Amino acid sequence: MIRTLRRRFLLIALASLAGTLTALCLVINLGYRYMTTDRADEVIQLLHQNAGQFPEPEAPVDPAAFPGFQITMETPFETRYFVVRLTSQLEVADVDTDHIAALDRKRVVEQVEYILDSGRTSGYSGYYRYGIFNEEDGGQTIVVLDCFLQLQAASNVLRLTLLASLACVAIVFLLLVLLSRRVVRPFAENLEKQRRFVTDASHELKTPLAVISANTGLLEASIGENRWLESTQVQVRRLDRLIGHLVELARSEEALPEAEAEPVELSRIAAAQAEDYGPLAQASGKTLESDVVPNLVVRGVTENLKRLHTLLLDNAVKYCDAGGVIRLTLTQQGRWAVLAVSNPCAGLDPAQIPRLFDRFYRADPSRSRETGGYGIGLSTARAIVQRHKGKLTAAMEGDRVTFTARLPLT
Structure with missing residues (x-):
């Protein structure tokens, strides 16, 4: 029983820790992914509003600000993107690839065809985040942003949180294995005391019950049959059986020695x-x-x-x-x-x-x-x-x- 209790204590503690760390990892990684996507959408919206260019920063920037996207003097040089303008017949009218080096006009057109086939106004195409905007002349503007570094950072955060969680579970498991014996020791000692008390008390009760049974028998032999004496004998036998059952229960709850099996x-x-x-x-x-x-x-x-x-x-x-x-x-x-x-x-x-x-x-x-x-x-x-x-x-x-x-x- 003590071994089972210790095992259950370990399982419950580890399950609680694993559940908490899993919830924490989900919150961190989903939150980081949401912030990455939200920041990319803000950049795409800003580029569309400013005809494919970043405006001059108007206020001092604070790297500790949370959340939101802030423009610095280096933002135009750090951000990789391209802009495609389509006619009302969804034909390519203009392609701006001045801010991206990895794609030429042909590959940009292929990306645009894939984006249009998806049927969505925003989303990811590989590691590119895009947004489609309808214009007043019936045409459309597509702004595509390179999010490789941001998505790579999100993947690294996921790996780090998983590794940290596994390390925490392993460390806590080792500590629990070392300390669980001490945790359940008071319960084991109390249980052993209860068993010893039942066994000792049962043995102590057997002597007075035997004396009562003998005295009742002598009285019955002296005065003859008597319903009160008979009732006393019945209750003595009942108590004797109950004591035997209690001793049996106490012994049954003891661990089974390997030598007896x-x-x-x-x-x-x-x-x-x-x-x-x-x-x-x-x-x-x-x-x-x-x-x-x-x-x-x-x-x-x-x-x-x-x-x-x-x-x-x-x-x-x-x-x-x-x-x-x-x-x-x-x-x-x-x-x-x-x-x-x-x-x-x-x-x-x-x-x-x-x-x-x-x-x-x-x-x-x-x-x-x-x-x-x-x-x-x-x-x-x-x-x-x-x-x-x-x-x-x-x-x-x-x-x-x-x-x-x-x-x-x-």
Whole structure:
């Protein structure tokens, strides 16, 4: 359990960090890309308004200003662009390539044809940003801006943020691996103290219960049968069984020592338990059906796995509706052995399903008193499954409740 808790702590912490860094990277890179495109559109708009030329700067520039495009004395020499004017029949009337060296008139015309075929008034053609403006004479003006450096900078920002995020995740992962043991240590110590308390208290309670049982027996021998003495004996036996179940639950929650684990043929246990519980179910007016795939082997403790079947079948027999059919199946799903025990239980509220594994929780307390239940059998079953590195779940379909244990195959 502690190892699982530590693993979950690592996964949750890393998932939270990765989600935060992913959101941060998206904001930074989408924001930078938007600013790059917005700046290019401002430049294109300005060039169109000034007949393909940059106006003289009117105010001092501030490199720290945000956002917006500012014109300096060097802007006309730093900016690469060309302007094409079209007639109303979309024929090339004039081409201005004085501010770009990489394209001649022929290649500019090819770019214009591609831009017109796109059917959009603005966008990117490779690393060129363009804008199309309608003129009063029915013609059009196309301003195309070279944005190679700006797009390259955006790509570099993306790479840097990704590398920085991966580095942060790696560093935090190493720190969590080193510190997570210390984080979960108080929980582990408290859990161990609780288990020790249950075990020690149970052993301490057994002695006075034995004395009470013996004294009650002596009194009964002296004065004869008495309903009060009989009631006391019943409650003593009830407490003795409860103490035994609590000790079992505490031991089931302990980690499984590797030395105690051995290959166990789960199929043989399931078949034997189904055969043993068949007469018991029949005596209660119910029917037990089984379907067991042979030769399924898991690694664990034989007695624990027998107890798992006993708890699930005992629960099914106790709470199955009168005349109902109990089904036990053992199948293989990939690398897992899947044990499922189901029974009709029309009186069970589906909202109670998540709480069935809580200690001392009973969906129907009055019926539990009749059947002698304590509300810890399913808690013990789940502890046994978790001890064997598996998972026990409950689900309800219609009026049938199904308990499914998944155990890793050897």
